[in-house]
Amino acid sequence: MIGRVNHIAIAVPDLSSATATYRDTLGAKVSQPQPLREHGVTVVFVELANTKVELLEPLGETSPIAAFLEKNPAGGMHHICYEVDDILAARDRLQAAGARILGDGTPKLGAHGKPVVFLHPKDFTGTLVELEQV
Amino acid sequence: MIGRVNHIAIAVPDLSSATATYRDTLGAKVSQPQPLREHGVTVVFVELANTKVELLEPLGETSPIAAFLEKNPAGGMHHICYEVDDILAARDRLQAAGARILGDGTPKLGAHGKPVVFLHPKDFTGTLVELEQV
Numbered sequence: 001m002i003g004r005v006n007h008i009a010i011a012v013p014d015l016s017s018a019t020a021t022y023r024d025t026l027g028a029k030v031s032q033p034q035p036l037r038e039h040g041v042t043v044v045f046v047e048l049a050n051t052k053v054e055l056l057e058p059l060g061e062t063s064p065i066a067a068f069l070e071k072n073p074a075g076g077m078h079h080i081c082y083e084v085d086d087i088l089a090a091r092d093r094l095q096a097a098g099a100r101i102l103g104d105g106t107p108k109l110g111a112h113g114k115p116v117v118f119l120h121p122k123d124f125t126g127t128l129v130e131l132e133q134v
Numbered sequence: 135m136i137g138r139v140n141h142i143a144i145a146v147p148d149l150s151s152a153t154a155t156y157r158d159t160l161g162a163k164v165s166q167p168q169p170l171r172e173h174g175v176t177v178v179f180v181e182l183a184n185t186k187v188e189l190l191e192p193l194g195e196t197s198p199i200a201a202f203l204e205k206n207p208a209g210g211m212h213h214i215c216y217e218v219d220d221i222l223a224a225r226d227r228l229q230a231a232g233a234r235i236l237g238d239g240t241p242k243l244g245a246h247g248k249p250v251v252f253l254h255p256k257d258f259t260g261t262l263v264e265l266e267q268v
Contacts (some may be wrong), residue, residue: 001161004183027135049138074260077211126208
């Protein structure tokens with residue numbers, strides 16, 4: 001069912017410092033920061049040869065990554081996003097298998113403008129999993 | 135400098151259960167478990183279209199992932215591995231930039247039999263980074 005790794009998301013307390021680390025120290029190609037107000041994050045895309053890393057900094061008062069950064073003040077790997085062909089079929093298959101979808105189970109438009117769902121970390125080896133229809 | 139994402143490593147307390155989750159619930163292709171005694175882990179490779187996830191379970195009394203699982207009993211994302219062309223050049227560039235290499239800085243043979251170094255999470259946004267020469 002799952003296809004490519006679309007991205008690995010890393011939550012960071014300081015986007016400009018994290019971007020410099022990836023660009024200057026690790027020598028990777030990075031995007032300009034993009035504020036995504038409806039998602040409560042500002043994102044920088046680190047473009048790698050086969051996938052991308054997304055550096056996420058909280059934006060606004062109710063950022064979905066705020067609690068994670070309180071627990072992990074230096075930042076850390078926040079979630080992994082796998083591509084699927086059909087988000088509704090994926091959701092139904094997961095629910096039938098007993099896996100929990102976060103929220104009400106309805107796909108939302110994600111940071112790339114495509115439908116996504118998030119899966120409960122407790123059902124996926126402690127890892128927050130995003131599925132994105134591509 | 136960094137090239138492809140070689141793998142994302144997820145530490146898990148129960149490899150057989152984690153493998154079933156990736157194979158049966160997420161529908162991914164998984165390998166047989168491979169004990170790597172010299173690395174203190176048993177690994178299952180989850181083969182995705184563009185990269186792989188490695189599920190790691192502690193093996194032996196002094197596994198390098200034991201402390202992580204004590205802090206994260208359900209498991210979680212443990213490190214991300216980027217490919218480099220020249221591990222010594224990468225190491226020297228990172229050290230010149232002030233980044234800390236774990237251990238004595240000498241590349242070791244990693245789980246794939248290729249030279250690797252690990253970088254200090256505090257220098258990389260709270261994320262343990264492995265570099266592998268390919």
